[in-house]
Amino acid sequence: MASSYTESEDSKESETDSEVEDGTHILLEPQKHDILKKELEEEDKVLDMLNEMGNMKENETLEMLLAYLERVTDKILQFSFQDITSMFSNGAIFLVDGDSLLLNLMGNANYDPDNGGQFLHLTYLCERQLQLFARKGGKFEIIFCNIWNRAWSSKPTLLLARSALISHLRFNILCKVHEFDSMWDVNLRTILEKCNCAFILTDFQMLDSYFKLFPHDDHTIQEMIFHVSICYSLLSLYLGCVDMNEVELTVSTLNGFYCPPAGKLQPLIFRQLLKNSITRIEENCRPSPVSTNTVATLLRALEGEMDVRRVITVIAAAQFLEDCDAPQPCKDWIRAFLIYSSVLEVLPLNFRGRSSFVVHTSVFTEFLKKLHKYMNCVLHRILHDIPNVNYNFNTVADLWHGNLFVLVLNYVTAHSSCEEILLGDHILTAYDHLLLEVIRHTEKPLTRFPVKIQNIVFSAKASEGEENTSVERPACSLPLPHNHHEVVPTGCLLAFQFCEDVLPDAMRYNC
Incomplete structure (x- = not known):
């Protein structure tokens, strides 16, 4: 009897399983049909739109x-x-x-x-x-x-x-x-x-x-x-x-x-x-005709300089000074830019994280557009037209630090006399070097000081937190790998210093 009971139970289970399978089959078929129907409907909608497109004029807006x-x-x-x-x-x-x-x-x-x-x-x-x-x-x-x-x-x-x-x-x-x-x-x-x-x-x-x-x-x-x-x-x-x-x-x-x-x-x-x-x-989007002959000539004159940022700084400044449409007073703008470039070169990264000011003055906007146009023109020429020169690209990651520039601009324009602008020996040495290079390329005089730019309105940043620090909560939440080769390797010392909080110790000494 027990055996009969077991067989009966097995039979019932088999029937039940069969019913479940059949039921599932019955349920799945409509679902598949609905999904397929939806996909076809979506594709038909796209085709309908494309058919409408086929009736459009060639000169459609x-x-x-x-x-x-x-x-x-x-x-x-x-x-x-x-x-x-x-x-x-x-x-x-x-x-x-x-x-x-x-x-x-x-x-x-x-x-x-x-x-x-x-x-x-x-x-x-x-x-x-x-x-x-x-x-x-x-x-x-x-x-x-x-x-x-x-x-x-x-x-x-x-x-x-x-x-x-x-x-x-x-x-x-x-x-x-x-x-x-x-x-x-x-x-x-x-x-x-x-x-x-x-x-x-x-x-x-x-x-x-x-x-x-x-x-x-x-x-x-x-x-x-x-x-x-x-x-x-x-x-x-x-x-x-x-x-x-x-x-x-x-x-x-x-x-x-x-x-x-x-x-x-x-x-x-x-x-x-x-x-x-x-x-x-x-x-x-036709390519605009841009002559880079002047840039090429200036690059040849700077063959002894391998630092990309310094090359771009000197040539862009020289071109800016030769531009009749540059914002005035153009010499003062370039003096401010060269002082900033000297500070950028000398000042350690951990002193550059503070907030500064925001400038919305139209002449400042025009200055940035003109300067960045020349800087990009020089970099583009270096990238595409002079592949055989062994430039040092370490500093290209730090080509522009807007908040630092405005901080420098605010400082140098706030002092009426040259004696009040205190740069320090290292910054002054770097500034003089850049100044002499620009003078050599333009063959025109350019004095150290003053920097007199009128009607620049500086407004303080809304937040006083460090704008340019790499110590951020999302970065710190990333787990560090055991194998340093798993991290994107970088040969740029500046970027390395700035990013070191997300790099393992092994890479800090091997880069």
């Missing part, structure tokens, strides 16, 4: 093109928060979008963009971001698209920060840095065909940072470049995207928002949409 691009992008961006470690743990590389990384850093809550920004802090934030992936063994290569360089042509401070970041990544960090014309550059596709690329790390909120930095500008072209780049990555290059925001490092995982490539949607109309948009972008 940029705003209308942008509206369609935004709708398509919204449909194809399907994120999921997941562990992305497995995507590159097999030795696959991934790409980092350097231009979106730049805006991501500038939009960081800890970054201070006042007075032209603080480039060394920008470098610190960059290295902290990249080390999240390096600690998990990620192999990455960084790409910059020069279409952004042209789209930002009226933003010299942003371009200078971009060039400084490229220089630091290329010469001070052991990773490959590529420059392409755009995401649709055939050379980028060629590289992707040759390597096993897991995804591209980008910032889907980069436009928010750009809007915040330049709230009064027309952003149509920048928005179009962003949306075309995303669509091209996902649909034409079949390259998935990871959002660099909200990346989470745990003991065993690296989590982030991942959007897979959307290879199913490849209609002719979509390709035509991209083609029309790219044509309009390139029409509005």
